[in-house]
Amino acid sequence: xxxxxxxxxxxxxxxxxxxxxxxxxxxxxxxxxxxxxxxxxxxxxxxxxxxxxxxxxxxxxxxxxxxxxxxxxxxxxxxxxxxxxxxxxxxxxxxxxxxxxxxxxxxxxxxxxxxxxxxxxxxxxxxxxxxxxxxxxxxxxxxxxxxxxxxxxxxxxxxxxxxxxxxxxxxxxxxxxxxxxxxxxxxxxxxxxxxxxxxxxxxxxxxxxxxxxxxxxxxx
Numbered sequence: 001x002x003x004x005x006x007x008x009x010x011x012x013x014x015x016x017x018x019x020x021x022x023x024x025x026x027x028x029x030x031x032x033x034x035x036x037x038x039x040x041x042x043x044x045x046x047x048x049x050x051x052x053x054x055x056x057x058x059x060x061x062x063x064x065x066x067x068x069x070x071x072x073x074x075x076x077x078x079x080x081x082x083x084x085x086x087x088x089x090x091x092x093x094x095x096x097x098x099x100x101x102x103x104x105x106x107x108x109x110x111x112x113x114x115x116x117x118x119x120x121x122x123x124x125x126x127x128x129x130x131x132x133x134x135x136x137x138x139x140x141x142x143x144x145x146x147x148x149x150x151x152x153x154x155x156x157x158x159x160x161x162x163x164x165x166x167x168x169x170x171x172x173x174x175x176x177x178x179x180x181x182x183x184x185x186x187x188x189x190x191x192x193x194x195x196x197x198x199x200x201x202x203x204x205x206x207x208x209x210x211x212x213x214x215x216x217x218x219x220x
Contacts, residue, residue, distance in 0.1 A: 089205050090204075092117060096117040127179075153174070157171055170190060177209060180218075
């Protein structure tokens, strides 16, 4: 191997042995860069363009950089839109919290006022024991649904009828928020528009809403 590298170095004066090996490989595999365009992002373009081959390589490097820049722009737009959605949800949750605090009956406020305030289709309180105006869940249902998490988001949930009753047909997405207390309970929100419940970007806001509801329910 050493002798082979020395021979290559002699054949190409001024080129390091490793560079000679790479140069030989590229000569033997002229389509190497064509099938690996991502490498153009780490290559330094020539100072001057001489001939069509170098011009083609520089053009390829420009195309890769433009594609990379476009991907970055798309990602930035996604992050910005997600931030706006989270901010909108936080504002709605704030209004909902104020309405809950002022309400005489928490369950009634959740059912009748929260959907409008949050811009969703329905909201309900659910627990594993009977309570007026609450949906009753079988024992162990809350633990099975939440699996130790405080907030979960689901698309087209299979158990929508149990949690959302007549609003089940609208359940493109729901958000379940666990409520603190001696009896397993949760707040169930549902919407036909997934954008109205961006749980991944608004987990903190829904967690806050759950704490408000749990505190108020515990005082009744």
